[in-house]
Amino acid sequence: MRNPFKPTAGARPPLLVGREDALDGFKEAINDGSGSPGLLTIFTGPRGVGKTVLLTAAEEFAQAQGWVVISETATTGLIPRLTSSMILRLEELGNGPPGRRLTAVTAGGFGVTTQLAPARQRPWRDIATQLVTVLDGHGTGLLITIDEIHAVNREELTELAAVIQHLIREDLPIGLLVAGIPKAVSDLLNEDVSTFLRRADRVDLKDVAIRDVEVALAATFADTDVTITPSQLRYAAEATGGYPFLIQLVGYHVWRRAVTGSVTDESLAEGIDAARRRLGSTVLQASLADLSQVDRTFLLKMADDDGPSKVADIASRLGENTKYAGVYRRRLIDAGVIVNAGRGLLDFSVPHLRQYLREHAASGIDSNTL
Ligand SMILES: Nc1ncnc2c1ncn2[C@@H]1O[C@H](COP(=O)(O)OP(=O)(O)O)[C@@H](O)[C@H]1O
Numbered sequence: 595m596r597n598p599f600k601p602t603a604g605a606r607p608p609l610l611v612g613r614e615d616a617l618d619g620f621k622e623a624i625n626d627g628s629g630s631p632g633l634l635t636i637f638t639g640p641r642g643v644g645k646t647v648l649l650t651a652a653e654e655f656a657q658a659q660g661w662v663v664i665s666e667t668a669t670t671g672l673i674p675r676l677t678s679s680m681i682l683r684l685e686e687l688g689n690g691p692p693g694r695r696l697t698a699v700t701a702g703g704f705g706v707t708t709q710l711a712p713a714r715q716r717p718w719r720d721i722a723t724q725l726v727t728v729l730d731g732h733g734t735g736l737l738i739t740i741d742e743i744h745a746v747n748r749e750e751l752t753e754l755a756a757v758i759q760h761l762i763r764e765d766l767p768i769g770l771l772v773a774g775i776p777k778a779v780s781d782l783l784n785e786d787v788s789t790f791l792r793r794a795d796r797v798d799l800k801d802v803a804i805r806d807v808e809v810a811l812a813a814t815f816a817d818t819d820v821t822i823t824p825s826q827l828r829y830a831a832e833a834t835g836g837y838p839f840l841i842q843l844v845g846y847h848v849w850r851r852a853v854t855g856s857v858t859d860e861s862l863a864e865g866i867d868a869a870r871r872r873l874g875s876t877v878l879q880a881s882l883a884d885l886s887q888v889d890r891t892f893l894l895k896m897a898d899d900d901g902p903s904k905v906a907d908i909a910s911r912l913g914e915n916t917k918y919a920g921v922y923r924r925r926l927i928d929a930g931v932i933v934n935a936g937r938g939l940l941d942f943s944v945p946h947l948r949q950y951l952r953e954h955a956a957s958g959i960d961s962n963t964l
């Protein structure tokens with residue numbers, strides 16, 4: 595039997611834990627159609643929280659309602675790719691330019707090269723309008739999803755904004771769903787090109803409830819021939835900290851060690867250990883790589899505490915004033931790495947980051963090489 599857990603970025607988990615509410619606004623918007631505010635939605639959250647799989651879930655919902663979905667990542671060439679997808683969809687719907695097929699899409703520029711004479715090539719805004727108008731006639735609409743939105747080429751975002759706004763003004767059923775890490779999205783929203791995105795619904799994804807993790811782990815194990823006791827399930831669920839990536843890692847490594855058909859306390863402990871090591875070498879390293887050196891030093895100073903840290907303590911460990919520390923506190927909260935723990939305290943938001951930083955600090959690694 596195959597391991598049911600999927601500890602890979604973007605991979606559909608056996609059960610999508612604790613996201614019942616996250617899609618509510620979007621689903622309502624798909625049902626309401628054009629003009630509904632939820633048709634413009636941004637998912638933010640730290641790496642591994644489940645943004646990409648939630649985009650997929652949203653796409654599937656839209657598709658089930660008959661919507662056409664174009665799923666993209668924000669790499670250069672977005673507009674040409676969107677345009678060629680739209681032309682293909684129009685053709686599938688029997689509305690393509692008769693007898694002419696798309697042969698190439700120019701990289702870099704936004705033009706679309708087809709066998710049409712240049713004068714007959716239509717700007718992509720017309721293509722988009724035609725597609726969405728056809729879909730409107732079918733009582734559905736067009737959903738565009740863009741993952742890792744912070745990486746978007748700003749000129750292409752400007753183009754996209756102009757077309758989306760045009761479609762919204764025409765009261766056509768267009769949806770745009772984007773995802774990115776909080777800090778990068780906040781930065782993007784502060785730029786002039788993003789004015790239209792500031793109106794979007796923002797869904798900030800957090801860890802899920804441990805109790806929900808326990809129920810999901812139980813259901814997933816129950817679908818296989820591996821047995822696990824209720825107390826082992828509770829222990830495994832707690833070890834995930836409710837962090838979605840870790841749910842899959844813990845499930846995967848515990849399941850694969852149950853060679854005899856049941857989880858033993860020993861194999862459980864080993865599986866959790868292995869899951870934590872994998873988390874360090876994948877998600878934690880990548881999250882730290884996104885940060886500046888001072889950000890990482892700030893985190894190392896936080897890791898000196900056994901629990902939530904006081905900003906004033908961090909400032910004095912850094913040899914700086916609280917105002918200086920406050921700037922980095924803000925940056926790291928925006929990045930989704932730390933959270934306000936109340937009463938002026940700060941805590942790590944990614945499970946095991948404290949432990950990971952301590953282990954690295956102990957082996958002489960500093961913020962340069964983390
Ligand atoms: N709600 C969830 N329940 C269970 N597993 C999840 C959930 N969301 C994400 N995962 C798992 O976590 C990992 C990271 O998900 P992903 O969507 O790639 O995160 P992100 O895009 O935010 O970095 C994947 O292995 C995925 O299967």
Ligand SMILES: [Mg+2]
Nearest residue numbers: 603604645646
């Ligand atoms: Mg992702």
